[in-house]
Amino acid sequence: MTSSRLTAGGLIDRARPLNFTFDGNSYDGFAGDTLASALLANGVRMMGRSFKYHRPRGVISAGAEEPNALMTIGTGADADPNTRATVQEVYAGLTASSQNHVGSLKHDLMAVNDMLNRFLGAGFYYKTFMWPAKFWEAVYEPIIRRAAGLGALSGEADPAEYEHGVRHCDLLVIGAGPAGLMAALTAGRAGARVVLADEDFTMGGRLNGESDQVGDMPGSAWARQAVAELAAMANVTLLPRTTVFGAYDGGVYGALERVSEHIAKPKDALPRQCMWKIVARRAVLAAGAIERSIAFDNNDRPGVMLAGSVRTYLNRYAVAPGHRAVVFTNNDDGWRTARDLRAAGADVVAMVDSRPGPLKDHGFRVIRGGAVADTVGRHGVDHATLRHHSGTEDSVVADLIAVSGGWSPAVHLTCHQGAKPLWRDDIAAFVPGPNLPPGMSVAGAANGDYSTAACLKAGAEAAIAALDLTTGPEIPHAEDGPTEITPFWKVEGCKRAWVDQQNDVTVKDITLAHQEGFKSVEHMKRYTTLGMATDQGKTANVPAIALMAALTGRSIEETGTTVFRPPYTPVPIGAFGGRHRGKHFHPTRLTPSHDWAAAHGGDFIESGLWLRTQWFRKSGEKGWRDSVDREVITTRSKVGICDVTTLGKIDVQGTDAGAFLDRVYQNAFSTLKVGRCRYGLMLRDDGIVMDDGTCARFADDHYVMTTTTAQAGPAMRHLEFCRQCLWPDLDVQLISTTEQWAQYAVAGPHSRDLLRKLVDKDHDISNEAYPYMACGEVTVCGDVPARLFRLSFSGELAYEIAVPCRYGHDLFDVLMKAGAEFGVEPYGLEALGVMRVEKGHAAGNELDGRTTAGDLGMGRLGSKKQGDYIGKTMAGREGLLAADRAVMMGFRPKDPNAQLTAGAHFIDQTAEPRMSNDLGWMSSVAWSPELQSYIGLGFIKNGEVRMGETVRAWDGVRGTDIEVEITSPHFIDPEGERLRG
Amino acid sequence: MSYSVFKILKEGLTGNRGWAPVWREPQPKAEYDVIIIGGGGHGLATAWYLARNHGITNVAVVERGYLGSGNVGRNTTVIRSNYLLPGNEPFYEQSLKLWEGLEQDINYNAMVSQRGILNLCHSDAQRDDYARRGNAMLMAGADAELLDREAVRAMAPYLNFDDERFPITGGLLQKRGGSVRHDAVAWGYARAADARGVDLIQNCEVTGMIREGDRIVGVETTRGTIRAKKVAMAAAGRSGQVAAMAGLRLPIESHVLQAFVSEGLKPIIPGVITFGAGHFYVSQSDKGGLVFGGDIDMYNSYAQRGNLPVVQDVCEGAMAVFPAIGKAKLLRSWGGIMDMSMDGSPIIDRAPLDGLYINCGWCYGGFKATPASGWCFAHLIATDQPYETATKMRLDRFERGYMIDEKGMGAQPNLH
Amino acid sequence: MADFELKPRSVFDAIGGCRVAAEGVTFDEAAPRTLLSLAARKGQADALRSAVAKAFDLDLPDAGQMVMAKGITALWSGPDQWFLSAEGDAHLAKTAKVVADMASVTDQSDGYTALTLAGPRAPDVLMRMSSLDFNEEAFPAGSVARTSMQQISAMIARTGDGPDYLINTPRSTARDFAHDIKVAITAVLARG
Amino acid sequence: MRITCPCCGLRMVEEFVIMGDADLVNRPETGADYEYTYLRTNPAGRHRELWYHEQGCRSWLVVERDTTTHEIFSTELVNKGAS
Ligand SMILES: Cc1cc2nc3c(=O)[nH]c(=O)nc-3n(C[C@H](O)[C@H](O)[C@H](O)COP(=O)(O)OP(=O)(O)OC[C@H]3O[C@@H](n4cnc5c(N)ncnc54)[C@H](O)[C@@H]3O)c2cc1C
Ligand SMILES: NC(=O)c1ccc[n+]([C@@H]2O[C@H](COP(=O)([O-])OP(=O)(O)OC[C@H]3O[C@@H](n4cnc5c(N)ncnc54)[C@H](O)[C@@H]3O)[C@@H](O)[C@H]2O)c1
Ligand SMILES: Cc1cc2nc3c(=O)[nH]c(=O)nc-3n(C[C@H](O)[C@H](O)[C@H](O)COP(=O)(O)O)c2cc1C
């Protein structure tokens, strides 16, 4: 393969050669090369296949707009599909492979699609594959799906690390071309906090790709100097390799920094990428402009490139993308490519300008008012057909066709908040319109300023205006050339002329869309898929809009653009995800007894963000049921302890605390005596149960409320809403104390005996002094402050004791030691659940956001209460009082060993499992070691009336169907004798 | 013109010059029997079923933008009938059955793809909840399977089974669930309705209602006044605005839901997967893009665009459950305006004003409802009686206390 | 002497502490102090301010501020609410007495874990933890903010010009918080 | 999006939780009714709405914001008595 590397020039570091592979072949490039420039330097033109027709494709651009040269970088779990070779820096050992072919890149079997193209036009799939009906899914769709996509995911977990961060600044400058650099210099010198971000690894923008001078030096040298000055300023942050991908509300910009993708072996802790939120008081968009092509027959062959990009390869990378070049332009800028090609020693076969004009001697053949009509070549261009103004054609040998259809300002970020760009006829381009994102202004080519001099000036002025400065720096002298253009979108022809190269959308497809009524640009886009590929039509959209405008006879302005959406270029999902993955997806809340439990056979289960102990395994136990049965039996017969720290705790204080609670609970709390607790049911204002728990009164003006684990956060928010928004006149203060107190249930006949050993002697906890539902402040183990509640969820004689968390670990340990003589055992969430089902206490499964107090058998709690409370009025609606509502009952299988399942539905004994026969559902089940039977709680229509009857618990998805008797939900000790003992 | 493979062959061989426009571009007439406000999925389907089932064709669908510019053209295309409550389940099951025969019905390939929907669960309680739902589905004649962890692993081995914060304990699978090509639904119904004589009027925004006494008799639009015997609202995210023109307030808030698509990738996931411990669900389009979404942005919005925190939240969920997705690049994000109702379920009912019919409250689940919604709404418009699967979707259910609250979140629409 | 003794433990005791000391940044758990929440009773904010001023010679700070005086640190924590911290328990009893009827006093000493982060690279670390602006001007010494850091809520104060920061974060997630901050530190250092 | 909390200053929207129309503070004396609980004006334009600074000072705020542009015009504490 011939080398296309020029012998001198460019911004590459010839002292640092780097070896890499493409499709298994080894090549050399230099530091400063992109994968695309290095491949071109090695004479590789064909770099991929198109999406639909699998046509051979080469690189057309030198930047982020590239539609064709997409590759997979790396292998295995590191494989990174659909990477644009034009932005991937070469590093030593890089492995790249081409995509979307069956067989080799050169001999792709899927290329048959190209031969069928006349049947595969826009939207063909909507019109067929309908008969026979079954065939769509069985035959057609799998074929279509197999052909989908370009690159492939590895299927393995992405091992890369992605970081997130937030940066604040006075001025964010997006793009470091002449406009951006000048804006940053102006702001930086004035002392403002500046962030300058550019997606390229070398700042300078077009200056690096051109051969023009700025001041008295080459443009790239001027850029280097400006960057060095900025780097030395403490108030300026330079973010190279950083794409600002989205402009969001409130001056928040999303930016993706590629931290280590260009490094052969990055340091361990170095993330692959960092996603910054840049919070900017003001922003200057100086993102430049993107060149577009002209549609002509077979304009998609490798070797057809954008003219400006050809210059970039020549000047920045010292690569000649071709040796015999045709340049095709409709504007002045294209001529520079001919100039630079010649300077680089390439043969300019013809300079074709679609604009008629006088012929001058340029030292190469010039065709005015002509066009490139067609190309020939199997895996790349080898001939071009030139069409003269007269219509005559001739064929020339050429391996490069450099095309300029004009430039399109990179207005993308200006539109992210809904603004529409405006069409400017003089430059034949859409420029930023009104209603920019607040705080944003636009400078340079992104604003339609196409000369370097104008860009430099606009950059400085934008910074001055954004920061309200009075003066700015001197503007260096620069090229101020003309940018005349006469729009020319497509060359007449009878073959296919590509507009969107990646998605294979041709002029014919656009014509067909028009013919079939898909005339709005949005319809055209969706019907043809134009602009929907990975490049989002950066080079394709404007020509397509112009073509549609011509077909409909509307102006381009009227036709308008499609909607611009973030991200500006594709961003890895991993980068959006950041570090919150795996075990760190959400924070883990650990209770004070966590380490103790972990050391004593505890198995943990997620409960919201908490980890709670499910059960404590003991050696010899065959499964979790053994552990749970033991824990239940021990607790009911001796004493058990359980960590209940996770329940929400809210200290409610203030002189109106009681009145406040009266309004937020369904039942009264102002009447509760100090030193006593009460069960409370909290409703939402729509009358449905929100949460339940106990509330204890420690002083006239001090209550301690508990919520369920799941509702702790929402309850706090709700109570603050009530306090601040509904009743600001009440004197109430709320504070969560969930994190402050380690709280343990001590339950079972020996619970008092056990606590007596720990509670300091000056506190009397006898049944008389500390009856059921008593509460108070005590001290334990020698003056450690504690809160003691005589509450029982298990139905046994039981307490909950709370100490400040720092003592939590030791208290658990001490309870175990002190309880040894009573046979104490720790118990977990599962045993807790069994005991509450045995007692018929409703919990999360029952409080599913649809149940009323009445459904739970607690309608009476609120019915007598005077005055308004949250949920009172709406609970009185007909539907919530309807007689046929399912109410909570107990269920026992006829066969005690028949394993009940939650989620089963109830039907009558002889009924079919049909919706019209649905009576209700089972919400919680347990094996009761005491009753030696499965038991369940559930909701069933007319439950009270049907008590004692038998129905079926039908669980179709689990394949069970069990006869159950409807019972009271209180299976054990219904009178509550034990807990009062 | 009938579409078929033969037609494609014939056209392909003759330069594709014979394809006719999929719809006419009529000028609005002065009066119609029925005006449907909104050329989204529901409006267009309603027009089709009015024509097909009731022979009513003197109908106009008026659309403020281009046909399908609303949510039908920007949703994540999931279809399923895995609902719990009797107010919903038969309706969505009817819809799924209609999807199953849609292509033949309207002679348009909307690419109904029943590759299954798998809802992952992460705790016993969640699994029981899915069992309850699965059983409700079976009882309504739908299909449902409860999977355990190993069955999920067999189906989707690339999910996170290694260092999960919330381990996958199983899932609820509906094999008949899947996805449908969103745009094709709008275009297919539009083409079919147009062929029966329905006028599809684009770029025509309804700006007011014409009221005579307690009766609505037409609409003001940006293309003039159009009168009608019946006016039917199918304005989705803008229902609140349109209702206000008739002097009504609805139990609806408008919120933005974002959706995302990745670059095209070779097939990796079969059907739809939803993560039960975070905000993330995903499927893969025919073109290879991973189409995914999560929760709404939470704030009221008519802007059709959202913000970065939710993008990050969704992608965190993605990485937590499907860490192989990390290197897939997010290609495009967008938003749609959702008509979030107060119980998360829709309303198909007559308005308190004669001549006005309401179809709204679809939240982020109305795409799958498109056929049944069109069917039931057409029935209501034509007969003034609710269709049997939509009898519970009444407007007065909130006042009377018959909410259909699948999620149990109560009267806060952004929580549904 | 009671039969059973309860020793106070930090969340980091069992995992060998959380200290990181590196070039330009150090991170550690702070010595435990009593931490009290004072929430003014309705209409009592001014009375509370003067009572505290009299008893402790300390002006309760305005929104977003902290003050340190005679061993007591007062952090603004919300409208009409402050967190007071001091060494030892005596503080607790005294404060409760001084402000009785003017404020609801709640012991939060165990609800939070106090952490210190210091050194010239600390702002770089915080940039990866929080969305606040830790620039000198935006968050000078004496500033305090309640915010969230990597999904975990935190109350951060700038206590000195090291710069030094004091972070109070809920106890149950303190280990995760320390993990996150360590990861951020390592990543900052890897950038060089 | 960013919201200025009158207490804490300009903060990222992630710190806040929104509840909905600010009319929800006007709960009828006689208790919630159908209109209060269920009906919303839902304007396309200026909207006064309730936000809770959950990851900050725990204040409930009334934010006036345009639902079509997301522009924020003002924020104030619901409970103006507090400081
Ligand atoms: C991001 C996203 C993801 C979703 N994902 C799913 C999913 O996976 N599965 C699912 O089932 N559902 C999903 N949905 C919901 C679903 O898209 C909608 O519920 C459904 O499309 C709404 O019905 P529609 O198609 O009629 O609405 P639309 O397509 O929005 O139609 C309403 C039409 O009314 C027009 N209109 C409004 N006001 C006026 C006026 N004044 N005059 C004239 N015309 C007017 C609008 O322009 C619009 O075209 C999703 C929605 C979004 C936004
Ligand atoms: N003669 C012509 O027709 C013509 C047309 C266009 C441009 N130009 C020349 O190009 C130059 C334009 O200068 P300029 O400063 O306006 O632009 P530029 O193209 O020189 O620089 C833009 C920079 O922005 C970066 N960028 C773009 N989008 C970005 C994003 N989202 N995030 C981060 N970085 C991003 C690019 O990497 C690039 O470095 C001038 O020299 C001008 O003469 C000439
Ligand atoms: C299911 C689905 C798949 C999509 N796939 C793509 C895609 O492959 N490429 C693309 O650019 N956009 C894709 N989009 C997004 C659309 O381009 C567009 O953003 C969306 O329909 C919303 O319209 P708007 O952005 O014009 O407002 C897809 C949208 C949907 C609903």
Ligand SMILES: [Zn+2]
């Ligand atoms: Zn605040």
